[in-house]
Amino acid sequence: MTDAIVVEGVRKRYGDKSALDGLDLTVARGTVHGVLGPNGAGKTTAVRVMATLLRHDEGVVRVAGHDVRTQAGEVRRRIGLLGQHAAVDEELGGRQNLEMFGRLYHLGARRAGTRADELLERFDLADTGRKAVKLYSGGMRRRLDLAASLITEPEVLFLDEPTTGLDPRGRAEVWASVRSLVGAGTTVLLTTQYLEEADQLADRISVVDAGRVIAEGTADELKAKTGGDRIDVVLRDADRLALVASLLPGEATVDTDRRMVSAPVSDRMAALTETVRALEAAGVEAEDLSIRRPTLDEVFLHLTKEHAA
Amino acid sequence: MSGYVLTDSWTMTRRELAHWARQPVQVVVGLVFPVMLLLMFGYLIGGGRGVEGAYVDFLIPGMLALTMAFGLEATMLAVTQDLNKGVIDRFRSMPMASSAVLVGRSFADMLQSALGLLVMIGVGHAIGWRWNGGFGALLGAVGLLLLLRFAMLWAGIHLAMVAGKPELVQAVQILVWPVGFLSNAFATPESMPGWLGAAVEWNPISATATTVRDLAGIPDVATGSWAAEHAALLAVAWPLVLVAVFFPLAVSRFRRLGR
Ligand SMILES: Nc1ncnc2c1ncn2[C@@H]1O[C@H](COP(=O)(O)OP(=O)(O)OP(=O)(O)O)[C@@H](O)[C@H]1O
């Protein structure tokens, strides 16, 4: 089986600025791929190239088995797009929008109407009536936008920062929709600045910075890249933080607000006993002591810092 | 995909009709404004320079042609506003006929103009405009006026895409006015300095206005120049040339939006 998305050495310049600088991506069918990157990393540019909205300067992009440059029509038949900004007609109502898009997907008038009703029901928008989309809340608009990108049950779905600007409930709703789609076999490429989102949804993650992939793998693989486990020591007394930091092996970080010292460790059990002993010897009282995997936040900061160096 | 041009264009036209249904006041204002101009020029300014006979008989065909030409502004504004909307991204990511967004716009604007023309003809009749030609001639005149509108519409769509932003559209709009008034809509070319009169006669608006006057059976003052003698030919040729130039430019520009 071929991959759903293949991106090889793609470059896109705006004037003398490179938005994409040799981007490579491979996404297997039926998986969720997270593209993680800071502001200006090139996430939106990459999505627009893959969704045939923007033409790249160099490289090859194949989506659902077709070249985005020479077979844009074939690609468009097989994709759904949820852009970073709402792509619905704000003057019209939700049903009017979905019905119009259905007709433009050539479902025919009747099927376009029933499909619109199905989607409104599914995304909890059935009671919006004729209300114009510009009067919707941010969450409702996002849901309508998502519904519009699912009209034909696309093979490949692009989601560009799908939950930016949503409250926790809205976010959870979008996540649930994405999970159910993947269950149905859709391939999803999702960009995000929320590491938690990539951790929750994505099978594999590409970390992108300055138009290039700087790391790729599962969330666990990426976490392992930053040097494995960490020990967290929470103290009763914030005055002793610096002392404890000097006792721990490796480069420790201090979080004064949470009265916590955190350091990388290699051997989990040895580190635990050594730390308990060292704290006892120094007469420092610990409130909590734990060994954990690094968070994606730490991985991300580590990788982008390393890349910039 | 091209098999869907008409279906998709009709869907886009329906979109525009749905917009109208939500903003009936704007639609009415759009219809009333040219009528207001007509009444203003007809009553306030009164007799045009160099015009014999009833001024309304001379003025109304000119005003009709001018209104059709000025439709370019409305089209430009609508297109630039539309192209800056997020929904265009969705249209472009869908397997629809890529010209449909523009062709749909042109259908909707033509409908609006046909309606506007009816209203103006009605008001013109009410203020004493005589139509001495037959019914066939009237249909011919309406056809010519709409042809001019269609041509200006595609010029407007293309210029809108070249200008890109609503701010730049205003600059183009300002240029439309002198072109509109450098026509024989209000006054005969003979009443103008020679070089200006000649330029005015070649103006597409003048060609359509003169032909509509002829069709109405209103004796127009002929200068005997080539352009004036062949106004009917120009009234057909000008719009066709404009469409032949701007339609392909506009469509190919729309297709290349992402480059
Ligand atoms: N139309 C454009 N003209 C000029 N530069 C652009 C254009 N679009 C994007 N860029 C530049 O290309 C780079 C990548 O932008 P892009 O929008 O793809 O980043 P992003 O990862 O989506 O950022 P964000 O998280 O803020 O959405 C940025 O430096 C941006 O300034």
Ligand SMILES: [Mg+2]
């Ligand atoms: Mg972006």
